[in-house]
Amino acid sequence: MTDAPAAPSSTPSADIPAIELRGLRKAFGDNEVLKGIDLSVAPKKVICIIGASGSGKSTLLRCVNRLEEPSGGQVLIDGIDITHPDCDLDLVRQRIGMVFQQFNLFPHLSALDNVTLAQRKVLRRSDEQADEVARAVLDRVGLAEKADAYPSQLSGGQQQRVAIARALAMNPEMMLFDEATSALDPELVGDVLDVMRTLASEGMTMLVVTHEMGFARRVADHVVFMDQGVICEQGPPDQVLGTPQTPRLQQFLEKVLEH
Amino acid sequence: MTDIPVSDDGRLGEGDLPELYRSGRAKQARAKRNRILSYAAGIGVFVAVALLGDWGKIQEAYFDPESAKVLFPEIITTATKNTLIYTFGAFVGGVAIGLLMAVMKMSSLRPYRWFAITYIEIFRGLPALLTIFIVGFGTPTALGVQFPTIFGVPTAGIISLALVAGAYLAETIRAGIQGVPKGQVEAARSLGMSPSLTTRVVVIPQAFRLVIPPLTNEMVLLLKDTALLAALGTTATTVELTKFGRDAFSINLNNTPFIVAGVMYLMLTIPLTYLVGRLEKRNMASR
Ligand SMILES: Nc1ncnc2c1ncn2[C@@H]1O[C@H](COP(=O)(O)OP(=O)(O)OP(=O)(O)O)[C@@H](O)[C@H]1O
Ligand SMILES: [Mg+2]
Numbered sequence A: 001m002t003d004a005p006a007a008p009s010s011t012p013s014a015d016i017p018a019i020e021l022r023g024l025r026k027a028f029g030d031n032e033v034l035k036g037i038d039l040s041v042a043p044k045k046v047i048c049i050i051g052a053s054g055s056g057k058s059t060l061l062r063c064v065n066r067l068e069e070p071s072g073g074q075v076l077i078d079g080i081d082i083t084h085p086d087c088d089l090d091l092v093r094q095r096i097g098m099v100f101q102q103f104n105l106f107p108h109l110s111a112l113d114n115v116t117l118a119q120r121k122v123l124r125r126s127d128e129q130a131d132e133v134a135r136a137v138l139d140r141v142g143l144a145e146k147a148d149a150y151p152s153q154l155s156g157g158q159q160q161r162v163a164i165a166r167a168l169a170m171n172p173e174m175m176l177f178d179e180a181t182s183a184l185d186p187e188l189v190g191d192v193l194d195v196m197r198t199l200a201s202e203g204m205t206m207l208v209v210t211h212e213m214g215f216a217r218r219v220a221d222h223v224v225f226m227d228q229g230v231i232c233e234q235g236p237p238d239q240v241l242g243t244p245q246t247p248r249l250q251q252f253l254e255k256v257l258e259h
Numbered sequence B: 001m002t003d004i005p006v007s008d009d010g011r012l013g014e015g016d017l018p019e020l021y022r023s024g025r026a027k028q029a030r031a032k033r034n035r036i037l038s039y040a041a042g043i044g045v046f047v048a049v050a051l052l053g054d055w056g057k058i059q060e061a062y063f064d065p066e067s068a069k070v071l072f073p074e075i076i077t078t079a080t081k082n083t084l085i086y087t088f089g090a091f092v093g094g095v096a097i098g099l100l101m102a103v104m105k106m107s108s109l110r111p112y113r114w115f116a117i118t119y120i121e122i123f124r125g126l127p128a129l130l131t132i133f134i135v136g137f138g139t140p141t142a143l144g145v146q147f148p149t150i151f152g153v154p155t156a157g158i159i160s161l162a163l164v165a166g167a168y169l170a171e172t173i174r175a176g177i178q179g180v181p182k183g184q185v186e187a188a189r190s191l192g193m194s195p196s197l198t199t200r201v202v203v204i205p206q207a208f209r210l211v212i213p214p215l216t217n218e219m220v221l222l223l224k225d226t227a228l229l230a231a232l233g234t235t236a237t238t239v240e241l242t243k244f245g246r247d248a249f250s251i252n253l254n255n256t257p258f259i260v261a262g263v264m265y266l267m268l269t270i271p272l273t274y275l276v277g278r279l280e281k282r283n284m285a286s287r
Helices: A057-064 A089-094 A111-121 A127-140 A156-168 A186-201 A213-219 A237-242 A247-258 B019-052 B055-062 B065-069 B074-105 B110-125 B128-143 B155-178 B182-190 B195-232 B241-252 B256-285
Strands: A019-028 A031-041 A046-051 A072-077 A096-099 A174-178 A205-209 A222-227 A230-235
Touching: A019 A057, A031 A057, A031 A230, A046 A057, A046 A213, A046 A247, A057 A072, A057 A174, A057 A205, A089 A096, A096 A156, A096 B182, A111 A127, A111 A156, A111 B195, A127 A156, A156 A186, A186 A205, A186 A213, A213 A237, A213 A247, A222 A237, A222 A247, A230 A237, A230 A247, B055 B256, B065 B256, B074 B110, B074 B155, B074 B195, B074 B241, B074 B256, B110 B155, B128 B155, B128 B195, B155 B195, B182 B195, B195 B241, B195 B256, B241 B256
Parallel strands: A046 A205, A046 A222, A096 A174, A174 A205
Antiparallel strands: A019 A031, A019 A072, A222 A230
16 A cells, blocks of 8 residues: 555665655545645754644644654654554554644653653663663653653753653654653753753754754754645755744744744 | 622712612621521521420330340451441452453443443342342242351351342443543553553552542441341341341340341441542542
């Protein structure tokens, strides 16, 4: 049912995109939210998706690891179509880290246990090994000393950084960020963006939905503007954010920059 | 209160109350009058009962120290102890059945859902006493099976109460499981956890916290429902509180054993009810 997928390769090569969407469609009942999206993310690149509320950004991101079931089209991860019925989704998701707007930390577990849980239960790492990895990634996000705190004892920014650490502990090949800073108080946004910027500079493949135009301009290799379920305009950040071509994008940027 | 503002245009004189204040004062006066009337009515009834009641006779019939004394220590060492065994046994069984039925009712397989729905409807719809009769009298006779005993009491009563409690707890537990935010499941799945692993290590532990208050409440209901087991006929060693009181009553037809048994129940139920309130408040705070 698919074009013959490329042979599986454990080391992603430069010419196979890490993520590729082909004619991706998604409808909720009669509501067509994604109307045929084509997008390709090369390994180690950072793509930022911008667009108005309701334009389908979250839905697109959630189709990439199939938290949302696409209604049509294909999603290829390292050249393999993951919409194929034979695909083991649990295995795919281990390779794709995801960070949510609302953090979604497990409230009944300490920061450390949040980070070790999937390592132990999914990757079957030993307690000591998982612990060691967890402390290392918590250190990477600047929260080594908060290992024993529970989510309710952490600020929003700290919770989000633990959530990033939780995803990183699985050694993902790529990361999805869905408005990771939108639920944060303004003074806490910087810490999270710093972590994301560092990740990008270390060569993580990232697909980032964001309203932070500064981050998009400085960090993204490519910016995608979505409008009403289609990609309306895309290109290098300076071009998309600096010289918008379509009236839609011009309006959107005016509105965002007013704030 | 005394500082009545005068409007700018000077239309209101110094002593001339604005409509807002006049109306407010009238309402306060009416409320005060109603309060006084309520107190007066209550005191009147109280005085009438105190004067008309035959207190010597009432004390003798309900609070007779001699009739109370002979109840001890068996009312505690046997009756209360057995009541607690029946309660905990039925509770543990009920939670196990409830969890199973909750999971079955949420199953993607239709026969499992139907089974759970049928079970829940039957045991919620029947009077508990009828279930107790079916299990306790009917089943041993019909099938020739003898229920084993645990901690010295027969399990027939425990099983029947557990069957009933399981039906109610199934809905409670299901509500708890569905009360766990969707984002929790999504976060777990995005880390590569399977659906069943997600349920075990992410959903159930959080659902458990949500259902502790209603679970404790069910324990209170069960504690009271153990009184129904009196109908199964119990021996001197397996008797629970209500039957114990009933037996002691027949000795000299004095009400005191019932009152003492009642106090025993209240000493157990009131702290538990209080605990439920505390736990509910804590859950509210942590949301
Ligand atoms: N589970 C769902 N069921 C039905 N409709 C949905 C569902 N999820 C999203 N939608 C609809 O899809 C559309 C796009 O939603 P989506 O969350 O992808 O937008 P978005 O671009 O992420 O917006 P925002 O910036 O507000 O997060 C909206 O109209 C929304 O109502
Ligand atoms: Mg969104």
